[in-house]
Amino acid sequence: xxxxxxxxxxxxxxxxxxxxxxxxxLLRAGMIKKLVSGVYAFMPLGNRSLRKIEExxxxxxxxxxxxxxxxxxxQPAELWQESGRWYAYGPxxxxxxxxxxxxxxxxxxxxxxxxxxxxxxxxSYRQLPLNLYQIQTKxxxxxxxxxxxxxSREFIMKDAYSFxxxxxxxxxxxxxxxxxxxxxxxxxxxxxxxxEADSGAIGGSNSHEFCAxxxxxxxxxxxxxxxxxxxxxxxxxxxxxxxxxxEELPLEKKYTPGTKTIEAVAEFLGLEQKxxxxxxxxxxxxxxxxxxxxxxxxxxxxxxxxLNMTKLVNALGLPEYAVQFADEAAMGSETGCVGGFTxxxxxxxxxxxxxxxxxxxxxxxAGACEADHHYINVNYGRDYxxxxxxxxxxxxxxxxxxxxxxxVKSARGIEVGQVFKLxxxxxxxxxxxxxxxxxxxxxxxxxxYGIGVTRTLAxxxxxxxxxxxxxxxxxxxxxxxxxxxxxxxxxxQMSLAGSIFARLEAAGLEVVIDERDERPGVKFKDADxxxxxxxxxxxxKAADGIVEYKLRRGGDNTDMxxxxxxxxxxxxxxxxK
RNA sequence: CGGGGUGUAGCGCAGAUUGGUAGCGUGCUUGGUUCGGGACCAAGAGGCCCCGGGUUCAAAUCCCGGCACUCCGACCA
Numbered sequence: 001x002x003x004x005x006x007x008x009x010x011x012x013x014x015x016x017x018x019x020x021x022x023x024x025x026l027l028r029a030g031m032i033k034k035l036v037s038g039v040y041a042f043m044p045l046g047n048r049s050l051r052k053i054e055e056x057x058x059x060x061x062x063x064x065x066x067x068x069x070x071x072x073x074x075q076p077a078e079l080w081q082e083s084g085r086w087y088a089y090g091p092x093x094x095x096x097x098x099x100x101x102x103x104x105x106x107x108x109x110x111x112x113x114x115x116x117x118x119x120x121x122x123x124s125y126r127q128l129p130l131n132l133y134q135i136q137t138k139x140x141x142x143x144x145x146x147x148x149x150x151x152s153r154e155f156i157m158k159d160a161y162s163f164x165x166x167x168x169x170x171x172x173x174x175x176x177x178x179x180x181x182x183x184x185x186x187x188x189x190x191x192x193x194x195x196e197a198d199s200g201a202i203g204g205s206n207s208h209e210f211c212a213x214x215x216x217x218x219x220x221x222x223x224x225x226x227x228x229x230x231x232x233x234x235x236x237x238x239x240x241x242x243x244x245x246x247e248e249l250p251l252e253k254k255y256t257p258g259t260k261t262i263e264a265v266a267e268f269l270g271l272e273q274k275x276x277x278x279x280x281x282x283x284x285x286x287x288x289x290x291x292x293x294x295x296x297x298x299x300x301x302x303x304x305x306x307l308n309m310t311k312l313v314n315a316l317g318l319p320e321y322a323v324q325f326a327d328e329a330a331m332g333s334e335t336g337c338v339g340g341f342t343x344x345x346x347x348x349x350x351x352x353x354x355x356x357x358x359x360x361x362x363x364x365x366a367g368a369c370e371a372d373h374h375y376i377n378v379n380y381g382r383d384y385x386x387x388x389x390x391x392x393x394x395x396x397x398x399x400x401x402x403x404x405x406x407x408v409k410s411a412r413g414i415e416v417g418q419v420f421k422l423x424x425x426x427x428x429x430x431x432x433x434x435x436x437x438x439x440x441x442x443x444x445x446x447x448x449y450g451i452g453v454t455r456t457l458a459x460x461x462x463x464x465x466x467x468x469x470x471x472x473x474x475x476x477x478x479x480x481x482x483x484x485x486x487x488x489x490x491x492x493q494m495s496l497a498g499s500i501f502a503r504l505e506a507a508g509l510e511v512v513i514d515e516r517d518e519r520p521g522v523k524f525k526d527a528d529x530x531x532x533x534x535x536x537x538x539x540x541k542a543a544d545g546i547v548e549y550k551l552r553r554g555g556d557n558t559d560m561x562x563x564x565x566x567x568x569x570x571x572x573x574x575x576x577k
Numbered sequence: 578c579g580g581g582g583u584g585u586a587g588c589g590c591a592g593a594u595u596g597g598u599a600g601c602g603u604g605c606u607u608g609g610u611u612c613g614g615g616a617c618c619a620a621g622a623g624g625c626c627c628c629g630g631g632u633u634c635a636a637a638u639c640c641c642g643g644c645a646c647u648c649c650g651a652c653c654a
Contacts, residue, residue, distance in 0.1 A: 108654080487612075
């Protein structure tokens with residue numbers, strides 16, 4: 001490819017919309033362009049890298065026994081109504097109507113479509129197991145698109161769906177996808193960690209996220225260096241410390257003026273924060289009947305803990321968007337709670353959720369549901385009971401590992417892939433069944449497996465760049481090498497560059513020859529920004545057959561003969577492609 | 578959805594308080610001098626100043642109402 005013919009424009013300045021390196025560099029390199037918020041177009045170089053990632057994914061999926069299909073992005077509402085998700089999915093779903101007022105959506109994911117296709121065709125155990133996948137555009141009307149390709153409203157996703165007759169077979173399918181994902185992200189040159197994850201609105205029982213490690217990642221990962229525990233913060237379970245076998249002291253009400261926060265009341269009464277109970281007041285609406293009465297929820301956790309909203313909504317059986325912090329004034333008149341002084345004693349007409357830790361911890365301090373008053377020596381069972389007792393707290397860095405007890409660490413990651421066991425979540429409501437050897441019908445067990453292809457591209461840049469630009473891994477580089485011709489008017493230089501170009505192309509490398517009529521500095525800056533792994537510079541020494549060989553990731557700019565440089569490039573390409 | 582910020586040439590920005598029909602840098606075009614890490618000189622092209630309404634002799638500028646983009650939070654398979 002001749003640089004002079006390439007549809008490309010690089011930017012010297014940082015576009016004002018971009019904040020993080022991958023977004024800035026992909027824009028500056030002219031690889032992507034924004035159309036509207038959260039919607040991007042891919043220019044030739046960006047498109048090439050995207051296709052490289054897709055091809056890696058495709059090869060590994062095929063190798064794992066999955067078959068590629070391509071479904072429509074446009075989906076009829078009926079299928080979503082059948083699975084029960086038309087209402088459950090919420091405002092993130094991009095909904096639209098046709099001219100006859102029939103409802104559709106642009107698919108945010110494709111469980112319903114695949115289930116529908118498979119149920120039309122599968123009826124026997126002989127047709128299982130089955131794994132189908134596609135690489136296709138997804139639509140999610142994100143509340144807040146940001147970070148360029150990392151959280152966009154239109155994006156490319158590889159989604160695979162497995163269909164098995166029993167748990168053992170599903171386990172095999174899940175493992176095959178898990179292993180394939182490791183190969184995909186290894187080949188993309190990503191540093192990542194596979195962690196246990198919450199299965200969220202997709203539902204199901206078992207899930208792992210693949211997180212590319214990055215400080216700009218939106219996912220918080222909790223992991224243990226002492227054992228193999230690794231999970232998203234929202235998923236990480238909490239091993240309660242055993243409660244001290246203390247004697248239950250008599251309940252006592254204390255005058256605690258103005259102590260509306262845990263810090264204030266702990267200091268006023270001379271207690272540690274872990275000796276108090278924190279109240280969190282929430283309200284929820286019924287997603288299937290938005291006109292129904294608001295449901296109030298009071299959650300109680302130890303004063304030094306943080307609430308884990310994901311665990312809470314799972315315990316309540318509600319979608320996350322249906323739950324929000326309560327209007328305390330309205331809630332007070334109905335339930336008796338008092339802002340800053342709410343405790344479990346004296347509450348009524350609301351769902352009380354207590355963290356497990358409170359059950360075996362004695363003599364705590366809690367609000368008295370009366371302004372400027374707290375109780376001390378509050379004990380679960382004797383003084384109050386909860387409607388739900390479960391783990392609703394957030395595991396944070398330094399807390400004990402739920403597996404081995406060592407203090408856990410935290411890191412941030414970009415979620416580039418996720419694997420789920422769905423079980424019968426879709427096959428039962430949508431009647432996807434098979435007949436076994438004895439003519440007995442059973443629901444099919446499903447799994448689903450996603451890779452954010454565009455997001456993976458951003459994650460690769462996020463992990464592979466310096467101040468001058470992108471540093472592509474060979475496997476996803478838009479071109480493997482650039483031949484920079486210092487003076488394209490010099491026939492000796494052009495001829496030598498042309499011969500190197502021909503040798504590299506014959507060896508399978510994709511090569512840009514930069515013969516633009518620009519000053520050398522411009523070409524060097526662009527080569528660094530665009531991040532081609534190998535650069536061969538043809539300059540004055542071309543008269544002696546000498547060129548320069550340099551790797552984008554670092555190292556010396558080395559003089560060698562044109563043949564030596566071509567050999568070195570071919571060798572590196574074959575080692576890393 | 579709550580709170581902030583910003584919309585002026587492809588990109589980055591000034592001009593606005595004090596109304597008088599627009600400027601800088603970069604990029605682009607042409608000519609010349611240059612030529613190994615984003616050259617220099619000269620001449621050019623390029624703008625419904627986000628949209629709609631209002632005030633005024635006159636609005637990029639003041640007022641009202643929208644919209645878009647963006648940051649923080651909420652939310653997010």
